[in-house]
Amino acid sequence: MASVALRSVPAKRASPGAPASPGVSTGQFPGVPVDLDRLRRVLPDRWSAFLRAHFRDRIHVAFIFGVDERTARNWWDGVGSPRAEVVLLTISQCPDALPYLMEAA
Numbered sequence: 836m837a838s839v840a841l842r843s844v845p846a847k848r849a850s851p852g853a854p855a856s857p858g859v860s861t862g863q864f865p866g867v868p869v870d871l872d873r874l875r876r877v878l879p880d881r882w883s884a885f886l887r888a889h890f891r892d893r894i895h896v897a898f899i900f901g902v903d904e905r906t907a908r909n910w911w912d913g914v915g916s917p918r919a920e921v922v923l924l925t926i927s928q929c930p931d932a933l934p935y936l937m938e939a940a
Contacts, residue, residue, distance in 0.1 A: 878936065883913035885935035
């Protein structure tokens with residue numbers, strides 16, 4: 836079981852009125868297409884699978900992610916999934932989370 840320590844990273848913000856960068860999204864993702872509706876439906880189960888593979892129990896999840904017991908229980912049981920910033924921070928600190936979350940999306 837891997838130990839994951841999450842920490843916040845300050846966001847870089849563009850100055851007001853700055854022109855958009857040349858890499859502005861066209862609304863299409865490069866690479867393999869992802870069905871976002873399907874991903875929303877399966878993410879709670881995938882998040883639960885990741886947590887169960889990497890953490891001891893719901894209390895451990897609550898401690899590491901700084902959430903209350905109810906939130907940790909819901910995540911553990913696959914009832915809900917975290918906000919995007921929690922997922923992104925988790926992937927940045929624990930890259931093996933990505934296969935759990937994106938497999939066959």
